Amino acid sequence: MIFRTFEKQELKKLFDILAAHNRIIGPVETGRDRKGQPVYAFADVPEYNDIRLDYSITKLPAKRFFLPFKEDLSTFKIENGDWRKEISYNVERPLIFFGLHPCDINALNKLDKVLLHSVYPMPYYAAKRKNMFIVGMDCVPQPYCFCRSMGSDTALHGFDMFITDLGSRYFVEILTDTAYNFLKNIKTGEPEEVDHIQYMKVVAKRNNEFTTQVDTTDLTKILDMEFQAEVWKYWGDKCLACGTCSNVCPTCYCYGVDETVDIDLKGARKTKMLHSCNLIDFAAVAGGHNFRPERHSRLKYRYYHKHRGFVEAFEESLCVGCGRCGESCLANITVPEVIDSVRGNWRNK
């Protein structure tokens, strides 16, 4: 691993160099909520001044750029009684992600395990994933974050360069030769001992700022034991089955495929739509049977996939602890509380 430091004004130069020939996706402010707090989203950043690197968290993850909510898997042209299939992986040009926090980088690493490194990789994801350049950036922990409990508070890989604010200057970790070559265009220096000391100080300060914890000890076993627990019903009664948690989740990748015919009858398409395991028809099958007609059972299986099934398959959870689902849930269903309740900590309440 190569480390460098650079003066703060150099960051704009780096941005401009990257933006000269590439599309840059980064955090921007899209409005204010009812309390006057800024609302952030990942979007195209045309100018350095538009990017909000001090963002807390975006409402939605950057997922739509590599796992779109809606994507044509194939289109069909119907002509002269014959038809032709066309496939596009829907990649126009490389994307640069500027300012991704560790949780969102770790989300990509988790998605890679399923969609890139599994027996059946998904080419639509792979094409986009292979064509991205990621500039990671440290965050300020928010009250709803529990990434530290999920081991996602730092990103060890999955980015090209990662920037940490040392206060007076930036510290950058370089993981790829692309990043190294880009950085040649701005003024950087070798980190000195003071930088190392300052880096460790900054990291230690951040580590102390995480306030929400989730106890994941033996969680897979506990989830097995508590399959019939009453608490699932409690959360199920609250759940709106609206799918918001999955849509704001950086790692939810479940989808359905819709086949449609164009109204002029000259074309047709197979469209992939991200779905949610909390929606009423998620487990409905041909013939009309629904394996999970009850809200609480659907909610439960969402937790089982994230915190049990995925752990058994990949030795890590499919949750990065970003807290987006809990923040967006109108019914106030949060991961720390659900897991706490399943662990039996509510029995005495």
Next chain:
Amino acid sequence: MEAGETGTRTYLGVPLYRPRVAFFEFSSCEGCQLQILNNESTLLDFLSLVEVVNFREAMTARSDDYEIAFVEGSITRDDEVKRLKKIRKKAKVLVALGSCACFGGVNQLKNRFKDLNRVNKEVYGKRPIESGPVRTLEDIVKVDLKIYGCPVKKEEVEKIVLHIAIGKSIVLPKYPVCMECKRNENICLFELGEPCLGPVTRAGCDSWCPNSRAGCWGCRGPADEPNMEQMKKIMEEYGFSEETILDRLECFGGFSSLMGKGNTK
């Protein structure tokens, strides 16, 4: 090409049957029919799939020989009951088009008044008309298919008609509007301080109103098994009065069967 016969349009080499369709309206603003005509870019394709034989808003020709009747509006008078029954007899398939036809729509708001004569007087003054309590099409006749919305979403109507033409099953979303709203990356209306029925209303409108930062009024009626109890709690939590909630839930009539009940599933 003759209507009602197998037309020249083919799909994957198979000639398509071109059904004769008619559009009718009862107590309504006729805006749903207008939505269909509004679709200029695909109107000709739409018309090549079906033979329209009756459409007062769009053409002068009239025929009572049709197979599919799209019926807009609610039923408020005896002559409407008679006319609707006649349509039902002629049509092989009767489609309720829009919220008035499906739930009574905005019109059914008057049903909450005990004295309908007073309502009539208030609205029509010295020139009263015959207008009784609002009923849905289903209150009078058998309805084969319902297309929700105030107005209907033209893309959805087109898709449904296309599926009728090519023999594909018609599936409406069972989940609530939130799903589409998140896909469209809207900021949640509650977060902006607006009430919204998105969490309990049937999707399919592509979160039309929230896309313009206007909260959902539930015109498409409830999603499958909506969590009404939680919806009410949320409205209260965000500081909206019971009146605000009821105003929205009662506006189009889609939630009338769920009023005052929580869903226990």
